[in-house]
Amino acid sequence: MKSLLRLTFCFFLFSISVSSAQVFNPYYNGIVENVSASNILDDLTTLVDFGVKEPGTGAIENAKDWIINRYQTLGYTAVETQDFTVYGQTTSNIIVTKTGSVYPNTFLIIDGHYDTVNGPGANDNGSGTVLILELARLLKDVDTEYSIKFIHFSGEEEGLIGSEFYVNNTVIPENLDIKLVLNIDQVGGVAGMNNNTIVCERDESPPNYNNAASAQATQEMANAFGLYSSLQTEISYAYGSDYVPFENNGEVITGLYENNESPYTHGPNDIIENMDPNYVFEVTKGTLGSALHFAVGREPLGVSENSFAENITVYPNPSNGKFTVKLNTLSEENIELTVFNILGKTVYTSSLNNATNAIDLSSLETGIYLGVFKSGKNLVTKKIVLN
């Protein structure tokens, strides 16, 4: 978002209010491109190897310690556990907070349960657990306007006990200001099937006063999946997972669930071989794009980037498609220009080698485009308008 504002400042004499619209964001996409399929598979393998993670078992305690260690290794300092009991067995929620730079007391909650029942839970909910860990890795050093809480609940399989406990013992007494709860449960897909669709779940249950906001957030999440993943989306209703206690408390919720429903959950065959790790990879990309949208990721602007940006002038802008790009001081490295449409599709690429470069986009439809100029590690985005 910051890049668009800066751009407006740089070379627009009129204003176009696209900065609040949900369009492809090259900065977000650059972060999403770092989602690692091998990290996801490694983490799934580790979680499955712990065994059946029911409250009271050594397996869930080992998984808990491993998850906590992962956050600490990433450099998160606000890592808390919250103990409660399930049928007399003590177990823990894991709550990790990343502080936002503009709204530190308003939270995007990204949650999923890490307990399993009767099986190792590769899909239910190893998939959601590793997705959250990968988000936490890639968001660690991203400046977000809103705070984020990554929460790994226990006691879900016995009836949402951990999330209910968190709502009653943290959300309500602390009057926590929650922007949105994004719950991830069972996004592993089914081996051998075409797992090309993610279900985006919205609140269709009473209380009803929070349902419109849930529908809006869920649509925005589906849009983000269109922009940052290869998956198609289907909107459905939320039920039977850890967002329910929040929803009952009046919070705005949304959720992700697989479209091809696994027949193996809650049993010994909920193993990696019966799911689709590449599907988890795609779901992670869409969820990360959604998280950056909801928490409002802000692009850092270094000194070198600033001078790089000032070196590049695009005129006339708007134009009928014939633009000139002027490079005020030619660096030794070439500048690569990629033009994206607002859906994130590449529509033009060119190498800029001259002090002035003619760019012909007149074959494109009128509208707003994003020109990404890249040289070495410098990257700057400028809005280009065809009218």
Ligand SMILES: [Zn+2]
């Ligand atoms: Zn589950």
